Amino acid sequence: xxxxxxxxxxxxxxxxxxxxxxxxxxxxxxxxxxxxxxxxxxxxxxxxxxxxxxxxxxxxxxxxxxxxxxxxxxxxxxxxxxxxxxxxxxxxxxxxxxx
Amino acid sequence: xxxxxxxxxxxxxxxxxxxxxxxxxxxxxxxxxxxxxxxxxxxxxxxxxxxxxxxxxxxxxxxxxxxxxxxxxxxxxxxxxxxxxxxxxxxxxxxxxxxxxxxxxxxxxxxxxxxxxxxxxxxxxxxxxxxxxxxxxxxxxxxxxxxxxxxxxxxxxxxxxxxxxxxxxxxxxxxxxxxxxxxxxxxxxxxxxxxxxxxxxxxxxxxxxxxxxxxxxxxxxxxxxxxxxxxxxxxxxxxxxxxxxxxxxxxxxxxxxxxxxxxxxxxxxxxxxxxxxxxxxxxxxxxxxxxxxxxxxxxxxxxxxxxxxxxxxxxxxxxxxxxxxxxxxxxxxxxxxxxxxxxxxxxxxxxxxxxxxxxxxxxxxxxxxxxxxxxxxxxxxxxxxxxxxxxxxxxxxxxxxxxxxxxxxxxxxxxxxxxxxxxxxxxxxxxxxxxxxxxxxxxxxxxxxxxxxxxxxxxxxxxxxxxxxxxxxxxxxxxxxxxxxxxxxxxxxxxxxxxxxxxxxxxxxxxxxxxxxxxxxxxxxxxxxxxxxxxxxxxxxxxxxxxxxxxxxxxxxxxxxxxxxxx
Numbered sequence: 022x023x024x025x026x027x028x029x030x031x032x033x034x035x036x037x038x039x040x041x042x043x044x045x046x047x048x049x050x051x052x053x054x055x056x057x058x059x060x061x062x063x064x065x066x067x068x069x070x071x072x073x074x075x076x077x078x079x080x081x082x083x084x085x086x087x088x089x090x091x092x093x094x095x096x097x098x099x100x101x102x103x104x105x106x107x108x109x110x111x112x113x114x115x116x117x118x119x120x
Numbered sequence: 121x122x123x124x125x126x127x128x129x130x131x132x133x134x135x136x137x138x139x140x141x142x143x144x145x146x147x148x149x150x151x152x153x154x155x156x157x158x159x160x161x162x163x164x165x166x167x168x169x170x171x172x173x174x175x176x177x178x179x180x181x182x183x184x185x186x187x188x189x190x191x192x193x194x195x196x197x198x199x200x201x202x203x204x205x206x207x208x209x210x211x212x213x214x215x216x217x218x219x220x221x222x223x224x225x226x227x228x229x230x231x232x233x234x235x236x237x238x239x240x241x242x243x244x245x246x247x248x249x250x251x252x253x254x255x256x257x258x259x260x261x262x263x264x265x266x267x268x269x270x271x272x273x274x275x276x277x278x279x280x281x282x283x284x285x286x287x288x289x290x291x292x293x294x295x296x297x298x299x300x301x302x303x304x305x306x307x308x309x310x311x312x313x314x315x316x317x318x319x320x321x322x323x324x325x326x327x328x329x330x331x332x333x334x335x336x337x338x339x340x341x342x343x344x345x346x347x348x349x350x351x352x353x354x355x356x357x358x359x360x361x362x363x364x365x366x367x368x369x370x371x372x373x374x375x376x377x378x379x380x381x382x383x384x385x386x387x388x389x390x391x392x393x394x395x396x397x398x399x400x401x402x403x404x405x406x407x408x409x410x411x412x413x414x415x416x417x418x419x420x421x422x423x424x425x426x427x428x429x430x431x432x433x434x435x436x437x438x439x440x441x442x443x444x445x446x447x448x449x450x451x452x453x454x455x456x457x458x459x460x461x462x463x464x465x466x467x468x469x470x471x472x473x474x475x476x477x478x479x480x481x482x483x484x485x486x487x488x489x490x491x492x493x494x495x496x497x498x499x500x501x502x503x504x505x506x507x508x509x510x511x512x513x514x515x516x517x518x519x520x521x522x523x524x525x526x527x528x529x530x531x532x533x534x535x536x537x538x539x540x541x542x543x544x545x546x547x548x549x550x551x552x553x554x555x556x557x558x559x560x561x562x563x564x565x566x567x568x569x570x571x572x573x574x575x576x577x578x579x580x581x582x583x584x585x586x587x588x589x590x591x592x593x594x595x596x597x598x599x600x601x602x603x604x605x606x607x608x609x610x611x612x613x614x615x616x617x618x619x620x621x622x623x624x625x626x627x628x629x630x631x632x633x634x635x636x637x638x639x640x641x642x643x644x645x646x647x648x649x650x651x652x653x654x655x656x657x658x659x660x661x662x663x664x665x666x667x668x669x670x671x672x673x674x675x676x677x678x679x680x681x682x683x684x685x686x687x
Contacts, residue, residue: 079276080275
């Protein structure tokens with residue numbers, strides 16, 4: 022599998038942002054076994070990157086690689102939904118696309 | 121954030137190619153459409169009947185291309201079932217000329233459009249599909265956005281390069297709002313800008329006795345009585361013109377055959393600076409109005425009571441309210457009265473102290489008695505006063521109500537009656553006195569002294585002279601009264617001496633004197649007032665004694681002269 026590239030957009034050190042960072046680290050460790058790259062972008066410090074990424078809300082996690090591009094909004098506390106939303110796991114009918 | 125091409129954003133938001141489900145019982149349709157659509161980059165799935173599509177369809181599909189005529193379930197039936205699933209999936213109907221009517225009906229069930237079979241105009245087909253998918257995607261984005269905000273998944277929004285903090289709306293807050301809609305006593309209604317009901321909580325349905333599903337889409341004014349409809353329309357017009365709130369009392373029509381008095385509190389809804397509709401809270405004030413009318417009636421009765429001064433006082437006596445008779449009787453203005461303690465308005469005695477009154481009120485819930493009221497000018501007048509307190513069952517109010525009635529006239533009447541009774545008793549006593557004197561003068565059993573001057577009375581011997589003396593004596597009583605009242609000198613004693621000498625001449629005795637006295641008084645007291653009668657009798661009492669004395673002197677002098685031959 023190609024190395025995955027994730028970008029996590031957060032706003033400062035809000036509780037949700039902190040949880041999102043912790044959760045994505047956990048997901049990557051448990052599910053991806055190191056085969057990933059994670060970039061954390063604080064939109065307050067680097068707003069141009071948020072604009073470039075067309076980010077509408079934070080925290081938002083995007084999967085840049087491998088395509089297709091996908092994104093998940095929220096603190097990523099529901100791992101299953103995150104994995105499906107990022108196409109890391111096959112889609113099932115019980116999971117809503119807007120996860 | 122720079123305004124990017126919306127398609128660019130939309131395609132980036134989706135995490136897979138847009139998914140389309142084709143439903144048709146003909147394989148050739150699937151093959152044709154699949155070829156066309158996969159070339160556009162869409163992910164295509166297939167279903168061959170209504171039942172299959174209902175099993176397969178979920179929120180992952182952006183678009184459903186649905187044949188209107190299928191062997192197991194027709195397209196309309198499928199559409200009805202899909203609507204119950206509350207998906208954002210858009211629907212395009214596949215139809216031929218023969219099934220145009222059904223296709224048109226499908227639009228009523230939310231289908232976005234229809235595609236004619238066989239597909240001859242491919243660009244048009246592509247555009248329709250593209251538009252439908254775009255709408256579905258936008259709806260999903262909006263929902264995503266909304267969910268992110270409402271569900272609390274996002275804590276910030278990035279709009280045009282600015283970061284906006286999102287208020288935290290936790291799940292439980294939403295549940296609370298929903299619960300509030302259920303338990304709130306008032307009706308809550310949303311109207312669109314046309315005045316149609318788009319949301320109503322169950323209370324409005326209960327208020328008007330209408331099935332809930334009939335409310336949605338109905339015009340709100342249809343639930344208002346005719347005479348109030350213009351008021352409602354005018355209020356809504358003001359809201360749409362910029363007024364931020366209106367409050368309208370109206371009568372609602374109900375299916376119970378009655379009307380309901382309500383107050384409508386309405387505000388406009390704006391979205392992106394455009395007027396979108398109205399939110400209303402409707403409060404049933406029927407009972408409040410009934411209570412208000414009752415309170416107004418009671419207040420009017422109290423305020424205009426004609427015989428009782430009425431006060432509402434706090435436990436320490438501070439006046440909270442009073443009626444107009446209290447103000448006018450005591451000569452205080454309303455504001456002045458409310459600054460006073462009720463103890464300042466009445467005179468309390470040692471045996472009727474404020475503390476004793478309050479003890480009685482505390483123990484028996486009331487006290488009644490008589491006090492002197494004191495007006496602003498210092499005028500005192502007697503009042504019959506009652507302090508009472510409502511029972512515990514009325515509430516926790518410790519305030520008292522005080523009734524005070526001016527009893528000046530009553531007391532005056534009682535005194536007059538008492539005086540009249542006393543006068544009557546005195547007159548009766550004097551009457552009895554006169555009667556006994558008459559008995560003495562007419563009685564056959566006489567004392568030695570009484571008969572010492574002859575067997576026949578003066579009246580029998582010389583009735584004319586007797587009567588003359590009765591008249592004289594009566595006139596003398598009159599003069600004696602005048603002398604006392606006006607302090608004029610009429611020489612009553614001298615005139616009595618003269619009468620005494622005349623009586624001696626006729627050998628009259630004490631019995632004759634009494635007879636003269638009683639007859640004269642009987643005549644004088646006839647048809648005069650009690651007061652005058654009493655005056656005559658009292659004056660006569662003195663005179664008769666004086667006359668008796670002069671008569672005795674006359675006889676003593678006559679006897680001495682006779683013995684000593686004095687000429």
